[in-house]
Amino acid sequence: MEEERFFLMKKWRRQVRALDSPSAFSFFLIVSSVLGFPARGVGMLNPVDFLALQSVRKALDDTPGSRFFASWDFTADPCRFSGVFCAGDRVVALSLGDPRAGSPGLSGSLHPAVGRLSALAELSIVPGRVVGPLPSTLAGLANLRFLAISRNFLSGAIPPGIAALRQLRTVDLSFNQLSGAIPPGLAGLPALANVILCHNRFSGGVPLFYSPFLARLDLSHNDLSSGVAVLPPSLQYLSLSWNRLTGSVDRVLPRLVRLNYLDLSLNRFTGPIPPGVFSLPLATLQLQRNQFSGPLRPATEVAIPAVDVSYNQFSGEVSPLFAPARRLYMNNNRFTGRVPATLVARLLEGAIEVLYLQHNYLTGVQIDPAAGIPRGSSLCLQYNCMVSPPVQMACPLKAGREKSRPSAQCTGRRG
Numbered sequence: 001m002e003e004e005r006f007f008l009m010k011k012w013r014r015q016v017r018a019l020d021s022p023s024a025f026s027f028f029l030i031v032s033s034v035l036g037f038p039a040r041g042v043g044m045l046n047p048v049d050f051l052a053l054q055s056v057r058k059a060l061d062d063t064p065g066s067r068f069f070a071s072w073d074f075t076a077d078p079c080r081f082s083g084v085f086c087a088g089d090r091v092v093a094l095s096l097g098d099p100r101a102g103s104p105g106l107s108g109s110l111h112p113a114v115g116r117l118s119a120l121a122e123l124s125i126v127p128g129r130v131v132g133p134l135p136s137t138l139a140g141l142a143n144l145r146f147l148a149i150s151r152n153f154l155s156g157a158i159p160p161g162i163a164a165l166r167q168l169r170t171v172d173l174s175f176n177q178l179s180g181a182i183p184p185g186l187a188g189l190p191a192l193a194n195v196i197l198c199h200n201r202f203s204g205g206v207p208l209f210y211s212p213f214l215a216r217l218d219l220s221h222n223d224l225s226s227g228v229a230v231l232p233p234s235l236q237y238l239s240l241s242w243n244r245l246t247g248s249v250d251r252v253l254p255r256l257v258r259l260n261y262l263d264l265s266l267n268r269f270t271g272p273i274p275p276g277v278f279s280l281p282l283a284t285l286q287l288q289r290n291q292f293s294g295p296l297r298p299a300t301e302v303a304i305p306a307v308d309v310s311y312n313q314f315s316g317e318v319s320p321l322f323a324p325a326r327r328l329y330m331n332n333n334r335f336t337g338r339v340p341a342t343l344v345a346r347l348l349e350g351a352i353e354v355l356y357l358q359h360n361y362l363t364g365v366q367i368d369p370a371a372g373i374p375r376g377s378s379l380c381l382q383y384n385c386m387v388s389p390p391v392q393m394a395c396p397l398k399a400g401r402e403k404s405r406p407s408a409q410c411t412g413r414r415g
Contacts, residue, residue: 045078046089048116053078053091055113060096063128066104068097090119092143097126105152106130115140121167127151127175134173139164148172150196155179162186172196174218182207182219197222198239205229206245219243220263228252239263241286250274265289265308273309275299278321287312288329298322309333310356318343318357327354331380331399339365339381350374358382358399361410385410 045053054074062069071082079086085093094117097106105128114123115137121144130152138144139161145168154176162168163185171186174196181204182197192211198220205226206219216237227247228240233255241263248271249264256262262277263286270291277285278298284306295316296309302322308329315333320340322328328343339357344367346352353376362384373379373392380395385405 044089045086045091049089049091049119050074050078052113052116053081053084055111056094056096059111060106060108060130063104063107066098066106068106085122087119091117092119093122094120095122095124095126097128099126104128110135110149112137114138117141118143120144122146124148125152129153131155133157134159134162134178136161138162141165143167145169145191149176151175153177157181158183158186160185163188165189167191169213170194170196173200175199177201179203181205182224184208195219206240231256233257235259237261240267241265243267245269248272253277256280262286278302278304278307280304284308296322318362323352326352328352329354329356330360331356332359335360335362336385338363341366347373347377347379350377352377354378356380356396357384358395359384361385361405363410 057069057072068082071080078084083095083097084091097103103126105126107129109132110125110130112135115135118140120141123141123144124146127150130149132154133156134154136159138159142164144165147168148170150172151174154173155178157180158173158178160183162183166189168189169191170193172194177200179201182202184207187207187209190211191213192209193213194216195214196216196218198218200222202219202222202224204224206224206228208229209217209232212232212234214232214234217231217235218237218239220239220241220243222243224243224245226245228245228249231238231252235256236258238256238259238261245267247269249269250272254274254276259280260282262280262282265286265288267290270293272294273287273292273296275297276299279300282304285304286308288308289311291313292309293313293315296314296319298319298321300321301324303324305325306327307322307325310329311332313334315335317337318330318335318340320342323340323342323346335357339362343352343355344365347355348371355378358380362381364386365381373394378394380393380399382393382395382399383402383405
């Protein structure tokens with residue numbers, strides 16, 4: 001009797017396979033009841049989830065070389081499909097595509113039926129060629145904690161219904177073609193820990209993020225503009241590079257005392273840099289190509305290995321407190337005075353690998369012209385206000401060939 005019922009169930013599933021309508025749910029429930037299958041028996045996925053998976057499968061395909069969907073035979077138990085994880089008779093995680101590095105991804109689009117998987121806690125799609133918008137039906141995934149669809153071709157706006165995902169902790173939609181504003185409803189989610197939206201086409205401003213758990217915020221390589229409001233002090237990773245952001249950051253950065261990564265490069269930020277930024281436990285500090293101004297005055301010795309403040313409008317003398325850094329890019333600013341002797345000494349010791357000070361208004365440096373700069377170290381002092389800068393310098397090509405600034409530009413700037 002059990003074998004007969006199982007055979008009949010497989011037959012009904014083949015017929016249901018072509019259905020994708022509300023009536024199909026009722027039809028499937030009736031069949032299950034008549035055949036006497038238990039709600040949690042082998043191969044007995046919740047009928048709503050069963051039909052939702054069918055719709056998801058119809059909208060996606062393997063790209064050449066991928067065999068991810070080879071196990072998706074709907075005459076068998078869907079909970080044994082690749083990338084499908086169940087708890088009881090419900091799908092709780094859906095990982096679409098072969099997760100191994102370099103494996104081909106999927107093509108097609110994400111079907112709105114995915115929003116019917118109401119127990120879903122994790123949804124991911126490996127890098128591939130998935131196109132189209134994010135379905136607005138994602139708002140029905142109240143239990144969703146992890147959403148990752150990066151390096152595909154998603155387009156359109158993030159649906160405002162994402163504000164309903166109160167349990168969402170990680171959202172990674174990077175390297176797509178998403179556009180429009182970053183929804184305030186997304187920024188307002190209370191459990192967010194990781195927001196990765198880089199390499200898209202988002203515009204507008206940076207919304208207010210409220211989550212006290214937010215550790216990573218990556219909005220780089222978009223088209224964001226206007227200023228940056230207050231950010232949560234829980235942040236450890238902040239990247240806003242390659243946008244059109246403006247305004248000052250002197251009220252934003254002092255709160256972010258846990259940062260271990262900071263990249264504000266290639267924007268239009270203005271104003272000073274708070275001294276406390278140079279005391280953060282950063283591996284690199286990237287502030288280049290903005291319109292920052294004023295002096296750079298670290299409170300203590302700078303222990304950040306790589307500091308890039310090039311192509312700004314910083315002025316005043318170069319602080320000797322930068323001597324512990326290994327790579328210093330301070331070129332194309334308005335620094336004046338003499339190069340600190342401690343920086344020169346560290347360079348000659350080989351402790352500083354890069355010291356770029358070209359295109360400033362520096363007036364002198366104490367260094368023996370015959371001194372040999374260690375192999376692997378670079379010093380560039382071109383286009384300053386020095387009478388006789390060192391001749392042998394490893395300068396980048398874009399520094400130009402002129403050794404000194406025209407004297408007319410140096411009048412009144414000599415320190």
